Amino acid sequence: MKKWRCGVCRYVHDGDHPPAACPKCNAPAEKFTEIPAEESALIERARRTNHYHVELLALLEEVKTIAELGLEDKLDPPCVSLFQKAIQSAVELRQAIKAELLGHMQKGKWG
Ligand SMILES: [Fe+2]
Structure with a gap:
């Protein structure tokens, strides 16, 4: 088109x-x-990639929410450690994705 x-x-x-x-x-x-x-064609690719980033942001928010629930339960130390790592990783990945999306917007890759 x-x-x-x-x-x-x-x-x-x-x-x-x-x-x-x-x-x-x-x-x-x-x-x-x-x-x-x-x-x-490049705009279409950028739109698709931006969509993937937005989908990942939503999934990572879900990871954080689930890990927080697991953390509240405190079944045993290894579980607590894993949930803490999951939260930390989800937060860091979300921040990295937001920075990438900001870069896309500043470079005009947001059409
Ligand atoms: Fe205009």
């Missing part, structure tokens, strides 16, 4: 034609330019 970029705010529109007006900044259709096929 073709993609069009707003020359005012960089909004990316998917479709055979540019929108009549930019949904973000209301610029007219003439302000849109078609994004070349190679760049368009």
Whole structure:
């Protein structure tokens, strides 16, 4: 599918034609330019990867919640140690993913 970029705010529109007006900044259709096929394919890949990162963020939050429940139960020291490690790893991975996503946004890989 073709993609069009707003020359005012960089909004990316998917479709055979540019929108009549930019949904973000209301610029007219003439302000849109078609994004070349190679760049368009890169935008699709970036969207897919960003989606994976967001899915991982949700799963890691679930890992943290479950590990906190296990920690509350305190069945035995090895279990407590594993739950503490799970929480620590989930928190660190979430922070790393957020930093990566911020980098994507700053590099324009968020379309
Ligand atoms: Fe715009």
